[in-house]
Amino acid sequence: MKKQVVLYKKLSPMLMSRLQAHADVTLIDEPKSDGLARLRAALPEAQGLLGASIKLDAALLDLAPKLEAVSSVSVGIDNYDLDYLDQRGILLSNTPDVLTETTADTGFALILASARRVVELANLVRAGQWKRNIGPLHFGSDVHGKTLGIIGMGRIGEALAQRGHFGFSMPVIYHSHSPKPAVEARFNAGYRSLDALLQEADFICLTLPLTAETEGLIGAREFALMRPESIFINISRGKVVDEAALITALQQAQIRAAGLDVFEREPLNHDSPLLHLNNVVATPHIGSATHETREAMARCAVDNLISALAGERPANLVNPKAWAVR
Ligand code: DGY
Numbered sequence: 001m002k003k004q005v006v007l008y009k010k011l012s013p014m015l016m017s018r019l020q021a022h023a024d025v026t027l028i029d030e031p032k033s034d035g036l037a038r039l040r041a042a043l044p045e046a047q048g049l050l051g052a053s054i055k056l057d058a059a060l061l062d063l064a065p066k067l068e069a070v071s072s073v074s075v076g077i078d079n080y081d082l083d084y085l086d087q088r089g090i091l092l093s094n095t096p097d098v099l100t101e102t103t104a105d106t107g108f109a110l111i112l113a114s115a116r117r118v119v120e121l122a123n124l125v126r127a128g129q130w131k132r133n134i135g136p137l138h139f140g141s142d143v144h145g146k147t148l149g150i151i152g153m154g155r156i157g158e159a160l161a162q163r164g165h166f167g168f169s170m171p172v173i174y175h176s177h178s179p180k181p182a183v184e185a186r187f188n189a190g191y192r193s194l195d196a197l198l199q200e201a202d203f204i205c206l207t208l209p210l211t212a213e214t215e216g217l218i219g220a221r222e223f224a225l226m227r228p229e230s231i232f233i234n235i236s237r238g239k240v241v242d243e244a245a246l247i248t249a250l251q252q253a254q255i256r257a258a259g260l261d262v263f264e265r266e267p268l269n270h271d272s273p274l275l276h277l278n279n280v281v282a283t284p285h286i287g288s289a290t291h292e293t294r295e296a297m298a299r300c301a302v303d304n305l306i307s308a309l310a311g312e313r314p315a316n317l318v319n320p321k322a323w324a325v326r
Contacts, residue, residue, distance in 0.1 A: 003309045004066070006042045008051030009073055012295060015302050022306045023048060043067075048309050050301055058084045068326070069308035073301040075099055075288075077318055078210040078237060086319050089326035093304035093314040096155065098296040099288035104159030106287045107235045110259025111148075111203055113281045114231050116140040117257075120278045141202075141229065141256070143168055149201025150174040151194065151217075152208025152236065153183055160205060161187040173197055176208075198225040203233060210237035218242065223249035230255045235287050238263040247273045250280065261287055 005023040019025055026046075028039045039054070043063040049056070052073040058081055061067060069091040070080065077094055085092050113119055117140045124130060124138075148164035150157045153176040164170035165187040172189040174180075179191040194217075198204060204226060208214055219242035226232070232255050234241060243264040249255050257279040263272075266285055274280050288297060304314035313323055 003047040003068075004045045005048040005050060005305065005309070006039065006046040008039055008049070008054060009298070011298055011302065015295075015298050019050075019302050019306070023309060048305050050305050053079070055079045057081055061085075061088075061090070069093070069305055069314070071301045071305035071308065071314070073294075073297050076209060076237065078239075080318075082319055086321040086325065089322050091308045091314060091322050091326065092318040093301070093308065093316045094318050095297040095300040095304075096316060098300050099293050100155045100159050102290050102293040103156045103235060103287040104163060106261055106283070107156070107160050107205055107207065107233060108163050110233050110235065110261060110281055110283070111205070111231070112143055114233070114257040114259040114279070115143045115146075115203075117279075119281050141231075143170070143203075145169050146202035147171045147173060147200060149192075149197045149204045151197065151204065151206050152176055152214075153180055153189075154207065154209075156235070157205075157207040158183060158187075160207060161189055164203075165189070170203075173201060194222070195225055198222055198230075199227070202227075202229060203231050205233040206236040206240055208236050208240065210239050214240050216240070216242055218246075220245040220248065223254050226255050228253055228256060232258040233260075234258070235261045238266065243274075247277075250274075250277050257281075259283075261285055 003023045005019065005025045007025050007027045010029060011019065026042050028042060040063055045066065046064045047066050048069045049067065050071040056070065056079055061084065067090050072092065072094045075094050075096045077092065080092055121138060148170040150160055150172065153174045157174065161172045161183065165172050172187045173192045174189055175192055175194045175197045183189055192200065217240050223245055246258065250258060259281045261283045262285055268282060274282055288294060300316065304316050307314040317323060
């Protein structure tokens with residue numbers, strides 16, 4: 001008999017057929033609006049779940065007594081309670097690797113856009129305010145040759161370092177749990193304590209996951225360590241940063257600019273002070289959002305789920321403890 005899968009993210013027709021060959025699929029479109037009630041209603045029969053961007057907490061998953069596997073269409077796993085999943089032997093899988101390069105591209109787009117004031121000045125042209133050659137008031141800052149500081153040297157951090165080192169001749173410094181000799185050799189990168197990196201880097205880029213340890217990692221004290229020329233880039237998770245402290249740092253010119261793809265609350269409220277600051281480039285969590293990458297992530301998630309429901313260990317299993325107790 002086919003397993004019951006609840007899908008809370010739309011798949012391409014090709015991937016939908018692939019999944020349907022292995023499972024009976026119920027699609028809950030837009031689970032964030034009225035769909036949440038439909039998602040709840042579908043949970044009692046669900047053996048597999050596939051989707052992203054919904055916090056699947058214990059209260060929600062208690063409604064799914066038959067659940068065997070959750071396949072997240074994301075690399076980030078901050079929407080899941082790992083202890084709870086482990087206890088119940090529910091397998092969680094994610095989609096690493098396939099989004100690494102695209103997310104690093106997004107990081108670099110934010111570096112370039114904030115340093116060269118691309119959005120602000122493009123808006124000026126669009127508003128008909130380009131009347132004469134621009135002068136120092138509208139100059140940006142160089143990217144090439146500046147020091148790239150990466151906090152969290154995982155796959156995406158490395159891909160960012162590659163772009164900075166080989167493409168823009170940037171000295172690379174980084175902070176992570178522990179030094180990574182291979183990274184240092186490849187990009188001539190230097191390990192720094194967090195405080196030293198904040199003081200030294202021209203571009204401070206967050207690429208680390210949201211965990212209990214990293215939540216609120218960058219706050220008022222950390223912004224105070226940065227230099228007035230520093231540009232702050234966040235492509236990890238909004239909650240790694242104290243957003244109120246970031247706003248104050250920008251308003252008081254403690255840092256020069258910020259390029260932000262992630263926020264404490266998403267979607268970002270339209271009345272956020274961040275949107276009143278010309279030196280902020282804000283994008284709507286587009287880290288992995290290209291046609292090619294989102295399709296590759298969905299394919300990876302479908303394959304993970306098919307394996308898990310067939311009793312096989314999914315290629316991207318996040319919680320091996322659940323595999324042991326299932
Ligand atoms: C991820 O894959 O974690 C991206 O941030 C999308 O949520």
